[in-house]
Amino acid sequence: ETNAGKQSDFVKAITSTPLPDIAPVWVDYNKDIQKAKTGIADVMYVPNKDNSIFRLNYYFEQGNFNNRMLPIALQYLQFLGTDKLSSEEITKQFYNLAASFSANAGNEETTVTISGLQENFSKAVTLFEDLLRNCKPDAAALEALKDRMLKSRANNKTNKGAIAAAIQNYAIYGQNNPYNYVLTNEEIKSLKAEDLVALLHSLPNYKHEVLYYGPAPLAKMSADITKLHTLPNTWKETPKAIQFKPVKQGASQVLFNDYDAVQSEIYWVRDLGQYDAKNTAKIGIYNSYFGGGMGSVVFQTIRESKALAYSTYAFVQTPSKKEDDYTFVGYVGSQADKMNEAISSMNELLKDLPKTEQNFVNAIKSQKKDIETQRITKDGIIFNYLNARKKGLSEDMR
Template identity: 40%
Template sequence: AFRLPQAGSKDADLLTLVDKILYNGTAGLIDLNLVQSQKVLRAYSYADILQDYSAHILMADPKEGQKMEDLRDLLLAQLDKIKKGEFPDWLLGAIINNMKLDETKEMENNSSRVFKMVNSFILGEKWEHSVARIARLSQITKQEIIDFVKKNYGDNYVVVYKRTGEDKNVMKVTKPEITPVEVNRDSQSEFVKKVLAMPVKDIEPVFIDFSTDIQQLKIRNTIPMYYTQNKENNTFNLYYVFEMGSNHDRKLNMAINYLKYLGTSLYKPDELKSEFYKLACDFGIYTSTEEVYVSLSGLSDNMEKALQLFESLLADPQPNEEALKNLVSDELKNRADAKLNQDVILWQAMYNYGIYGPKNPFTHILSEAELKALKAQELIAIIKGLNGYEHHVLFYGPQSAEAVAEALTREHKTPATLKPVPEPVKFEELPTGSTAVYVVNYDMKQAEIMMLSRGDVFNKEWSASVRLYNEYFGGGMSSIVFQDLRESKALAYSTFSSFSTPDKKHKHYYNMAYIGTQADKLPEAMKGMNELLNNMPLTEVAFTSAKEAIIQSMRTTRVTRTEILFTYERARRLGLDYDVRKDVYSKVLTMNLEDVKKFQEKNIKGKNYTILVLGDKNAINMKTLELYGTVKVLSLQDIFGY
């Protein structure tokens, strides 16, 4: 990290451009020389521009066996390239175009608009100065940047290495006695009463009409396209959606990750990245257990050129054996790192174990031997074959639907007949027939508890009840769970409960309760959560607040832009052909606390749970856990599958 001058200065503008030359996510020196070339596991930089002074921070994660000092030298070498002027002349213009694109996208969002004003205020900048930032940056020359880096980036940096080891200086604090605080849920301050009494004209809700807000077309009479027009600005978003994922092919994730390091017969990998950046467009591929999203976005003026580039990559990826070797090595390093990450252990590995058992989507991956046996050509074949499967298209942009369909008919390379997606490996959501407790031993001072209980399959008639119950009982800082366990009794540093809706119509609801607490508070915390789940406190004031929060949220929320298309996608997967929020709003208006009580008694009270506990088993009271059900200690290999 380097310390540099404050916001509002010419140096802060120069810092902004230096950072983008180093790292812009696509064509910066760090992007191409370190990440794309696989010299590090991860690397990036960012400029922290503040009122007193600014900081330029460069970060990298090591590959297996790589020294921290080597990472430092690789990062500093990118700064040396700037000092020597070793970055392309076109890059500055491309940075400005991409910053204009980013600002256009940011200004679509109310929070971003407000933050821009807040940031201008707290940095002490005049508003005119803030809004003219890109215009100023566009006037800065390459030589000014070279001179700035030579002057400000020498040996004047701080370097921090995070190493594995034991902290010998840990201080222990005696556990204090906690006196519960009485939660005054039914009282209101005079100030709150005054605010609530202010006259406010209600805003009427607006719901999506899929028949008018989305236009449906066909590409070559075979590929469905769902289209919503962008009437705000000159940007577009294009998605190819395949209803297949790692459950259908375990090699798919590796093929998708491999694509990022490939070029075509016309462009080397770094050249391809640069070409996209010049166009102020970007592509991405997201894969999950059941879906693949292939995306392209950017300035609509350049959409067709970007589409041609992207389609050429999908149709003509060139194998790179060295890149595959590095990819496999990095994947194994990532897997080892995942076993050290509390969030991955609990929210991915243990969660999937709790839902499906030892054979589940999280463990449905290639073994180390299978990874090392992968051949470049078989991954290339998967990439080339992707467009040959049935899929549909989502598009949001200023172009007419007909113009988009024509462009895709010309450029989207598919065979005359599309193959149906392969059958997936099916994983059954296990019934919660009895309460079982699974403990994973992990060296930590805290304990994290997740409780899962399978409910019925999706029922659209429950949508309003689920929303109101979650808001009232476990959804936020004013919910029953948070107020009781954290605010009143100080039994948790984080806690919530949610009755979660499935993403597909054949899947089940799940009631989840979470507590993050100190290991020595686990008995009281679990007792407290169970009492709340089985005997939900009833308070009209909290219920009225929860009900009003939902009503006001639905009145003021507007589903716009690409979210219209994704709302349709979510509805379709649940077997719905309309915006279900309409049902939620109309029903919540007439619901009362008794309705929430009945829902809780039917779906939550007295249910069995799969209880997942992450913590140091020597610090956890195992006798307490045995009160809830049979306790089984799992290893990391049990839950990760490797």
């Protein structure tokens, strides 16, 4: 039995020491983000008042769910050259400019980033724009990329983290789920360099927003990007995204993956219904109290008191979009001979939530302190706004 709720004289002395009040700093999207237009694209701007570094992002509300070739094409881009410059020469030029670029596609959004010194803004953006719009197929680079992808997939079959992610997706969405919505091995092998390059060339014609964090004034930045980033008169139609909805869980179900392993990995997964912003504070406190840290009920009971697991947690996962559902995820990683007892212990906590007043008070204090000390700065302000927008919010979601 743990001594939850009890404190030594030393701890009491520490906790009784008054701390200076720290006022929370809320993001005001209307004041902290300036907006403009470049052609038909919206621009979001946050000034960098600290140094001469800029970060320019092209933000697309499309990703793997719209086109499964898009993530592969963006990986392929870094290995390509143009008629004038090889891939190696482009890399050297970015290095000489003290600049870099990255391009990543998630399931539902894609971000292309160019960063570097503001004095080289025009040269860096011009270099990237030329690469994106004029890159040429490279069969050898594509074959090497395919080999790495297929090898990574083979390795994932023995990676417990990848296996866990796969079975959780299966539990939430069923057989057709986000985890396995990818090209098959045969489809990867049959990919053509010309198709991937054509997709890259067309990317600027799809609707996107321009996000800028840097020292240049908004008016100058907007004028510069209008010259450097050519846009069409109208956007190309975005491919329709596939939709995944959680399966309705009418009864408990056990999904079993039989892998040769020393330890047992057990997960609890449950759909909790559609997102509601009113639940934000309650979920934060619940996660902190029940299973979100070393002082939580789950950790203290299953690991510290009963020594049944090397790792354990439980939390409610908040969706990224207002249309999506909350998901409860619990976890116990234990020795195989302790698995049954560990499962019973977690089930007991889920059925009858222990009440420890001091822990609950601490959970509330922890949430308040996190809000008071958290600072959202730089281009994090813009991405915080984008995350809130997906949830249908127009104010700081905290």
